[in-house]
Amino acid sequence: xxxxxxxxxxxxxxxxxxxxxxxxxxxxxxxxxxxxxxxxxxxxxxxxxxxxxxxxxxxxxxxxxxxxxxxxxxxxxxxxxxxxxxxxxxxxxxxxxxxxxxxxxxxxxxxxxxxxxxxxxxxxxxxxxxxxxxxxxxxxxxxxxxxxxxxxxxxxxxxxxxxxxxxxxxxxxxxxxxxxxxxxxxxxxxxxxxxxxxxxxxxxxxxxxxxxxxxxxxxxxxxxxxxxxxxxxxxxxxxxxxxxxxxxxxxxxxxxxxxxxxxxxxxxxxxxxxxxxxxxxxxxxxxxxxxxxxxxxxxxxxxxxxxxxxxxxxxxxxxxxxxxxxxxxxxxxxxxxxxxxxxxxxxxxxxxxxxxxxxxxxxxxxxxxxxxxxxxxxxxxxxxxxxxxxxxxxxxxxxxxxxxxxxxxxxxxxxxxxxxxxxxxxxx
RNA sequence: GGCAGGUUACCCAAGCGGCCAAAGGGAGCUGACUGUAAAUCAGUUGCGCAAGCUACGGGGGUUCGAAUCCCUCACCUGCCA
Numbered sequence: 452x453x454x455x456x457x458x459x460x461x462x463x464x465x466x467x468x469x470x471x472x473x474x475x476x477x478x479x480x481x482x483x484x485x486x487x488x489x490x491x492x493x494x495x496x497x498x499x500x501x502x503x504x505x506x507x508x509x510x511x512x513x514x515x516x517x518x519x520x521x522x523x524x525x526x527x528x529x530x531x532x533x534x535x536x537x538x539x540x541x542x543x544x545x546x547x548x549x550x551x552x553x554x555x556x557x558x559x560x561x562x563x564x565x566x567x568x569x570x571x572x573x574x575x576x577x578x579x580x581x582x583x584x585x586x587x588x589x590x591x592x593x594x595x596x597x598x599x600x601x602x603x604x605x606x607x608x609x610x611x612x613x614x615x616x617x618x619x620x621x622x623x624x625x626x627x628x629x630x631x632x633x634x635x636x637x638x639x640x641x642x643x644x645x646x647x648x649x650x651x652x653x654x655x656x657x658x659x660x661x662x663x664x665x666x667x668x669x670x671x672x673x674x675x676x677x678x679x680x681x682x683x684x685x686x687x688x689x690x691x692x693x694x695x696x697x698x699x700x701x702x703x704x705x706x707x708x709x710x711x712x713x714x715x716x717x718x719x720x721x722x723x724x725x726x727x728x729x730x731x732x733x734x735x736x737x738x739x740x741x742x743x744x745x746x747x748x749x750x751x752x753x754x755x756x757x758x759x760x761x762x763x764x765x766x767x768x769x770x771x772x773x774x775x776x777x778x779x780x781x782x783x784x785x786x787x788x789x790x791x792x793x794x795x796x797x798x799x800x801x802x803x804x805x806x807x808x809x810x811x812x813x814x815x816x817x818x819x820x821x822x823x824x825x826x827x828x829x830x831x832x833x834x835x836x837x838x839x840x841x842x843x844x845x846x847x848x849x850x851x852x853x854x855x856x857x858x859x860x861x862x863x864x865x866x867x868x869x870x871x872x873x874x875x876x877x878x879x
Numbered sequence: 880g881g882c883a884g885g886u887u888a889c890c891c892a893a894g895c896g897g898c899c900a901a902a903g904g905g906a907g908c909u910g911a912c913u914g915u916a917a918a919u920c921a922g923u924u925g926c927g928c929a930a931g932c933u934a935c936g937g938g939g940g941u942u943c944g945a946a947u948c949c950c951u952c953a954c955c956u957g958c959c960a
Contacts, residue, residue, distance in 0.1 A: 542955095616956090619955090619956065619957085683917085684917065684918085686906090690906095710915075713915065714915060714916070715916075716916050716917055717914090717916055717917070718916085718917070719916095720916090746914065746916075747913085747914040747916095748914080749914065749915080749916080752914095752915090752916080776915085779915095780915055822908095823924095824925095824926075824927095825926090825927075825928095826925085826926065826927065827908085827924085829928080830908085830909080830923070830924080831908080831909070833909090833923095834908085834909040834910060834922070834923070835909070835910060836908080836909045836910070837909095847928080848928080866908090866909085867908075867909060867910090868909095868915065869915045870908095
């Protein structure tokens with residue numbers, strides 16, 4: 452921490468980083484954060500086998516708070532994940548208990564990377580299934596349900612809109628807000644938690660807990676939300692060919708993850724540096740100048756991609772993908788790369804196996820997942836969008852011949868400008 | 880439980896007996912221009928080299944011919960109880 456950060460209030464720091472959208476009584480929150488360690492919690496529901504870019508914002512926020520001395524609780528929604536937070540796109544399909552349990556474990560492992568669970572201010576991991584599994588329906592309705600007014604619940608934005616939609620809303624999803632409120636109450640009682648954070652779309656759910664605690668405990672607690680991360684061109688942040696930007700390496704390779712960030716628009720990169728990296732104001736300002744003065748150098752994008760990939764996948768993985776990116780997108784001829792450099796670079800890519808017999812290029816493309824099928828492969832070749840070792844392929848029926856294998860082992864397949872895979876000969 | 884409406888490709892949505900592998904929009908993909916950026920313009924988006932095959936919630940039927948008509952099942956929604 453630089454000396455300057457000591458004089459900047461954590462809330463102002465977070466605001467500068469674009470991490471603050473709404474909060475309950477801001478002055479009260481400001482005073483609380485200033486007067487001593489605040490216990491804060493943020494929940495993560497197991498709706499998929501991995502966290503994604505949206506959760507990353509929350510994890511970064513928690514990390515900032517922990518670094519400035521506050522106590523952090525990371526909650527995995529073993530219970531809420533079985534109910535489903537209502538969303539505008541319609542009723543969710545319930546996952547099996549086994550699936551939810553499995554995903555809970557995966558999320559736990561992922562969250563652990565972002566916070567410090569040792570030292571003198573350790574973060575703590577909690578699971579809301581721990582206090583809901585044994586809760587009887589009667590106790591739930593008497594002790595918790597009695598504090599909830601139907602009018603308030605129905606007025607919640609998502610609920611109201613879902614009710615007005617053709618699809619409506621099930622009682623299960625409607626009840627979600629109570630479960631989340633209960634979590635906050637429970638954490639307040641157990642650990643003195645007085646701040647809950649979340650995405651701005653969670654505002655209603657956060658307030659559910661704030662109100663429940665006010666009624667049940669006659670005490671005021673805080674809520675703080677982060678803004679929805681946006682892109683300047685109006686499209687959705689975090690959307691890729693494969694879906695979301697997953698943090699799990701088995702769902703999105705570190706290479707693909709790095710590439711996602713390095714392809715950030717000029718118009719967005721400074722904002723993302725503030726939000727997703729821990730760079731100081733001075734560093735960000737310098738990179739901001741670099742974007743204006745030398746946009747083609749893409750320095751800000753490189754720093755962003757490097758920092759975020761390191762945060763999520765670690766130093767070693769990042770070094771590997773940076774080297775791979777430089778090799779594969781560098782100016783030089785791929786054939787001139789030495790064997791070990793090329794080996795490291797292609798290690799990050801999806802691959803297809805080159806059999807003994809002659810094989811069609813389009814089959815390799817399909818096998819490597821670069822195209823959806825042979826037809827799509829033919830189309831890609833016809834469009835001029837396929838190259839092998841940076842040499843454009845023009846014949847849809849082209850075969851890969853052994854002379855194209857670099858170092859006798861690899862051929863770099865490229866579709867479009869930046870989607871890569873490798874065809875590898877079986878060694879032997 | 881009753882009545883009404885709905886279920887079309889990644890999403891929205893048109894089509895209501897042949898000219899439908901299915902309009903239009905969104906989104907995606909590719910090319911040109913670039914800086915692995917944006918914007919713009921162009922092409923493209925069921926499987927198959929092709930003949931052809933499989934498709935409009937599932938099943939059955941009418942018809943020379945069905946996404947389109949009939950029956951039935953499933954699911955969704957609304958109103959009423």
